[in-house]
Amino acid sequence: MRWVFLLITLLAGTAHSATNEPVIKDFGLFYPVPDSDPISQDMHFKIAFDVASGAPVGEQNNHINSLARFINMHVAHGVNPKNIALALVVHGDATQDVLKSSEYQARFAADNANASLIRQLLANNTQVYVCGQSAKHNNINAKQLLPGVRMALSAMTAHAQLQQQGYTLNPF
Numbered sequence: 001m002r003w004v005f006l007l008i009t010l011l012a013g014t015a016h017s018a019t020n021e022p023v024i025k026d027f028g029l030f031y032p033v034p035d036s037d038p039i040s041q042d043m044h045f046k047i048a049f050d051v052a053s054g055a056p057v058g059e060q061n062n063h064i065n066s067l068a069r070f071i072n073m074h075v076a077h078g079v080n081p082k083n084i085a086l087a088l089v090v091h092g093d094a095t096q097d098v099l100k101s102s103e104y105q106a107r108f109a110a111d112n113a114n115a116s117l118i119r120q121l122l123a124n125n126t127q128v129y130v131c132g133q134s135a136k137h138n139n140i141n142a143k144q145l146l147p148g149v150r151m152a153l154s155a156m157t158a159h160a161q162l163q164q165q166g167y168t169l170n171p172f
Helices: 002-014 062-076 092-098 101-108 115-122 132-137 155-164
Strands: 045-051 084-090 126-131 149-152
Touching (some): 045 155, 084 155, 092 101, 092 126, 115 126, 126 132, 126 155, 149 155
Parallel strands (some): 045 084, 084 126, 126 149
C-alpha cells in the first residue's frame, strides 16, 4: 500500500512538471538553465510589469514579451501555470501596442504585432491595464483597445491597486 501512495504522489508531482511546450506560443523565448536552483512547483507568483516604451510601428514590444518569457520559463522549470498571476500596466508610447488591430491599422497602416501576444497573455491568467491618462493624451478610448484590455484611471492607480492585491512590481 505504501508503494501505491508513493506512485500516486510521484504521478501527481509530474502532472505539473517541466514541459518543453511553451504556454505562450510564438513568444517568450528563454534559455534553459538546468543548473539553477530548483523552483518549488507550489510556488505562487503575483507580479505586475510596467511598460511605457512602445515598439516601433508594426513590431513586437519586447517589454510586453517579457511576460510571455516569464510564463514560459517558469512553467518549463516546473511551476504550475495556475500559480502564475501577472498584470501588465501599459502607459506612455506603449498604449499604441494594445490597440485593436483595426484601430492600429487605421493609425499606422500596419498590423499590430502585439495582438496575438496580448490575447494569449489574457488567456493565461494575465490582467492588462492601459493608463487612462496616457490613453486620453493619445486620443485612445476603451472601445479602441484589444478585447480584454482594461482602462485604468492611471498607471499609478493600477499599480497601487495591484499592490493592495498582493502583486509585486517586476523591476525589468
